[in-house]
Amino acid sequence: MSYKSEYLQTLERRGYIHQLTDAAAIDARALKPGLTAYVGFDLTGPSLHIGHLMSIMMLRRLQQHGGKPIALMGGGTTKVGDPSGKDTQRQMLDQATIDANKASIKRVFERFLTFGDGPSDAIMADNAEWLEQLNYIDFLRDYGRHFSVNRMLTMDSVRLRLERDQPLSFIEFNYMVLQSYDFVELNRRYACVMQMGGSDQWGNITQGIDLGRRVSGAELYGLTTPLITNADGSKMGKTAGGAVWLNREQLPDWDYWQYWRNVDDRDVGKFLRLFTDMPDDEIARLESLQGADINDAKIALANAATTLCRGADAAAAAEATARATFAEGGAGEALPSFAISDPTPLIDALVLTGLAASKGEARRKIGENAVRIDGEPATDPTQPITAPAKLSLGKKRHALLTAG
RNA sequence: GGAGGGGUGGCCGAGCGGUCAAUGGCAGCAGACUGUAAAUCUGCCGGGUUUUCCCUACGUUGGUUCAAAUCCAACCCCCUCCA
Numbered sequence: 001m002s003y004k005s006e007y008l009q010t011l012e013r014r015g016y017i018h019q020l021t022d023a024a025a026i027d028a029r030a031l032k033p034g035l036t037a038y039v040g041f042d043l044t045g046p047s048l049h050i051g052h053l054m055s056i057m058m059l060r061r062l063q064q065h066g067g068k069p070i071a072l073m074g075g076g077t078t079k080v081g082d083p084s085g086k087d088t089q090r091q092m093l094d095q096a097t098i099d100a101n102k103a104s105i106k107r108v109f110e111r112f113l114t115f116g117d118g119p120s121d122a123i124m125a126d127n128a129e130w131l132e133q134l135n136y137i138d139f140l141r142d143y144g145r146h147f148s149v150n151r152m153l154t155m156d157s158v159r160l161r162l163e164r165d166q167p168l169s170f171i172e173f174n175y176m177v178l179q180s181y182d183f184v185e186l187n188r189r190y191a192c193v194m195q196m197g198g199s200d201q202w203g204n205i206t207q208g209i210d211l212g213r214r215v216s217g218a219e220l221y222g223l224t225t226p227l228i229t230n231a232d233g234s235k236m237g238k239t240a241g242g243a244v245w246l247n248r249e250q251l252p253d254w255d256y257w258q259y260w261r262n263v264d265d266r267d268v269g270k271f272l273r274l275f276t277d278m279p280d281d282e283i284a285r286l287e288s289l290q291g292a293d294i295n296d297a298k299i300a301l302a303n304a305a306t307t308l309c310r311g312a313d314a315a316a317a318a319e320a321t322a323r324a325t326f327a328e329g330g331a332g333e334a335l336p337s338f339a340i341s342d343p344t345p346l347i348d349a350l351v352l353t354g355l356a357a358s359k360g361e362a363r364r365k366i367g368e369n370a371v372r373i374d375g376e377p378a379t380d381p382t383q384p385i386t387a388p389a390k391l392s393l394g395k396k397r398h399a400l401l402t403a404g
Numbered sequence: 405g406g407a408g409g410g411g412u413g414g415c416c417g418a419g420c421g422g423u424c425a426a427u428g429g430c431a432g433c434a435g436a437c438u439g440u441a442a443a444u445c446u447g448c449c450g451g452g453u454u455u456u457c458c459c460u461a462c463g464u465u466g467g468u469u470c471a472a473a474u475c476c477a478a479c480c481c482c483c484u485c486c487a
Contacts, residue, residue: 167482232442234431258440265441292439326440361433364448370434394433396440 005030007065011223013280014273016058018199018226021209026194026221030065034119037062037194037223038070038186040127040179043078043101044093047247048108050237050259053275054225056246058196059122060112064277068120070192071109073102075128077179083172084157084200102126108246111309123190127182139181146214147177147207155203176204183208187218194221228274231266246309253310254334257318258396260302268297276304329375331390331400339404343384346371353391353399370394 003009003023007030011017020026029035039055041048048056059069078098093101106124109115113122152158155176161168183205186192195205205222212218228236237244244259245251263271269287272278278286278300286297299319306315321332338353347362350371356362363381365371371378372392373385385391387403 262440265439268441292441294441295439298439298441322440357433358451359453360451361449365434368434368447394435 003027003030005065007035007062007067010061010065011058014061015270016054016061016225016274018224019202019222021206021222025219026223029193029221030067033066035062035067035194036070036190036192037067037196038072038125038183038192039196040072040074040077040182041105042074042082043098043105046101046104047245047250048105049243049245051235051243053237053246054228055197056109056112057275058223058225063113063120063122066120068190069113069122070186070190071113071122071124072182072186073105073124073126073128075102075126076131077127077175077182080175080178081172082157082175082179082204083161083168084175084204104247104249108309111311125186125190127178127185130185131178131181143181143184143211143215144177146211147180152176152207155207156200157203176207179204180208180211183220184212184215184218187212187216187220193219194223196223196225199224199227228270231264248310248314252334252336253306253314254318254321254336256310257302257306257315257322260305261298261322262396263298263301265294268294268301272297272301272304276301276308278304325398331398335390335398335400337400337402339402340385340387341404343386344401345381346373346378346383346385347381349385349391349401350393353401355391355393355397355399365393 003012005027008017008023008027037059039059041052041055056071059071062069075098078093078101109122109124115122115124152173153162157176158168158173183192183195195201195208197205202222202224205224209220209222212220230236244256260271260275269283272283272286273280286300289297299322303315303319306318317332317334321334324330324332325335336353340349340352344352346366347356347359350356350362350365351359355371356365362371366378366381369377369379370393373383374390375392385401387401389401390398391401392398
């Protein structure tokens with residue numbers, strides 16, 4: 001399919017498009033300025049992670065092409081819980097946690113989007129604003145009647161749960177109803193005509209489009225992004241420590257940079273297209289590098305992605321530290337640092353720095369010749385360490401001990 | 405409410421009175437090889453420790469036994485069918 005709008009051309013070329021509800025209509029609308037679209041985000045944690053980055057980049061691309069992005073905080077829907085792609089109901093969160101999560105999550109958007117009152121400035125909304133006002137009976141009469149349970153039962157989010165004999169509570173069953181209503185409400189308030197999201201959101205999105213047509217005759221659109229996997233087939237964004245968080249409080253800049261620096265060779269081009277603003281020809285050049293030269297492309301990826309999410313200073317510091325640590329065998333200041341006041345036995349230092357989860361593990365790693373102090377292999381678990389020193393576990397994980 | 409099935413380590417899934425900290429797979433960590441990649445091979449993979457010792461753990465709480473994840477009772481939760 002060839003698009004007329006620069007917006008869809010870019011999305012297509014960069015690999016963001018999985019499904020469109022009405023490609024021609026969206027294309028036509030994108031030719032005019034002010035296309036308004038939204039993505040919803042649950043507030044289930046204190047930070048979004050790399051798995052959300054696709055959606056965030058979708059909003060960014062929209063803004064880059066003159067559209068108006070809306071980042072919808074799911075202050076209301078988080079209390080209900082989206083069953084899509086899950087086997088079991090999530091733990092219910094209390095209001096204080098949801099509020100704290102929202103405050104924390106909001107911050108990351110300011111790095112990717114420009115907020116304000118201008119025609120293509122981004123808006124942040126929270127569906128708690130309208131969902132918590134709803135009157136149950138009125139809502140059922142005005143909106144509930146437009147939902148076919150027959151059809152809802154065929155949606156993947158519901159059907160898969162039932163087929164696997166996993167429980168699905170009524171509250172979760174209502175999630176798509178509320179999400180559909182969100183779309184209608186955003187259309188009313190902000191003339192939002194498109195909802196975007198991951199491919200697992202297709203059902204929820206099309207339900208919202210139907211609801212909009214029925215209750216207000218609005219013509220709404222949907223666009224989903226493909227599920228991004230690593231070249232080895234695994235789901236993107238999981239590492240040893242868990243999710244790759246976007247917030248600095250949840251994941252230090254150094255680790256964020258390292259995540260991108262260590263992606264599979266085969267993923268470099270794809271990730272550059274999706275998660276950076278780098279021009280196509282530059283990506284093509286980096287992508288054509290062979291063998292060890294691909295490391296240059298990975299550094300470029302890590303710098304660009306980290307600059308977007310954490311700022312140019314963070315990227316530069318991480319790169320400098322990487323060079324000092326890996327290329328020169330020394331240590332850079334962005335490495336995780338821990339203060340010790342007295343000589344500390346090696347195993348305790350390993351636990352303190354988080355390089356080992358327990359003393360037993362620390363002992364085992366020493367036995368496996370995985371531990372080094374200032375680059376020298378260590379074999380005695382009781383050896384006292386005096387700051388300053390660099391502790392290393394394996395080739396990649398390092399920590400600094402400083403006098404304190 | 406009735407009948408049946410089930411709840412085991414991050415996940416899946418064996419075990420069904422001692423030899424069980426619990427087979428196997430996945431995930432993870434480390435070593436070798438490399439390029440801070442992939443693939444492959446090897447080791448590790450609850451905690452503590454002076455390492456053939458102690459603690460914690462097989463839904464919860466009690467009980468039987470020299471000894472229980474394994475047997476019994478009650479309770480909680482999940483699934484299926486019936487009402």
